[in-house]
Amino acid sequence: MENTSDIIRSGNLFFSIPLYREMVLLDNEGLEVIFNFINPIGVNTYSHKIDGYCIYCQKESTFSVENKQTLSAADWRGVTASSRMAYVELHCSRSECKYYFSFRIGGGKLQKCGQFPSLADIANDKSKVYRRVLSKGDASELHKAIGLAAHGVGIGSFVYLRRVFENLIWRRFEEYKEDNIWSEDDFKKMRMDEKINLLSGYLPKFMVENSKIYSILSDGIHNLSEENCLTMFEPIFRSMIIILDEDKRNKEHEEIKKSAEAALKILLSK
Ligand SMILES: [Zn+2]
Incomplete structure (x- = not known):
């Protein structure tokens, strides 16, 4: 897990840490960073760009970073009961x-209590770019995953990401089971890596090559902590977008090919 200084220096304090998480200032360095960061007036000011x-x-x-008030080091170290805003x-x-x-702030701790726009607003707005390439169902599941992660619910967000993954596998099985005379009962009994292997010719390449994403999602739901899941959310989410985007492109390519073939057939029959 990131320490407090890293969270602040990277800008995650503003863009990914949920409200009300208490961050303990472990050492003088952390204290100094926070002091200079939230209160950038005075000596030793960092030039903060986020x-x-x-x-x-x-x-x-x-x-x-802009701020109008000045707080002394004593304010940071003060007891929690007399904490300052x-x-x-x-x-x-x-x-x-x-x-x-x-x-x-106070008692050697820092806590974000409010922000506008909210983390969920920022995350959802950001995801609009992706939503253009997604189906309504997938977009809605991903929307829920983003909202939960923005509110610090890491494990819950993994549940929705895993559903998106499983939905794609099932859709593909349904589409091709008759052509390949696949049995649904046998398919249900397979492990996920076996399912991916069976469907590999019909799935996005990125998904087949990175099928471990599914074990990470399952591991998150059963074994990992909220913190672990939140740390991994961004890269896993981005991978899911790549998969869905590739899948959509493949489908479009397939349709263009089919219509060209049909047109060609008519032309050649004349
Ligand atoms: Zn702007």
Whole structure:
């Protein structure tokens, strides 16, 4: 798991850490980073630039950290009961867009208490780009996966990603079972790697080559922690998009081929 300093320096504090997670400031370095970061006025100021998705510009952008208040080191170290609030704005470098955040600090801990736009809004807006290539059913399952991950529900998000994976396998089996005289009972009894092997000629190449994604998703649901699943969400989600996108392209290519063949047949019969 990332430590607090890494979370802050990478910008994940703003773009992926869910609300209310308590982050313990383990050492002086963490304290210093947070002090300079949330309170960038004064000596030893880092020049903070955060990369993230801007929902207003609808593309990746770089944000600068702006904040109006000053807090002393004592505020950070103060006891939790007397914790202070810090308000931070991220300003988009492309336009006038602003993101707003509030943090509770004290007792050697940092907690994000509010943000606008929400993580789910940012994630869903970002996924609009993908949704154009997805079927309604897949888009809705992926939408749920994004929403859950944005609210810190890692295992739940894996359940939806796994459903998208399984749906594609089942769709393909249904489409080709008659041509290949496959038995549904036998298919149901197969392990996922056997199913993928059987259907390999009809599945996206990326899916066949990276079939381990399914074991990671299953492992996440049964054995991994919320934290582990959240850390792995982004790469697994991106892989699922690649799979669905490739599948859609293959289908379109198949249709173009069929209609060309039909036209050719008519032409040659004349
Ligand atoms: Zn912007």
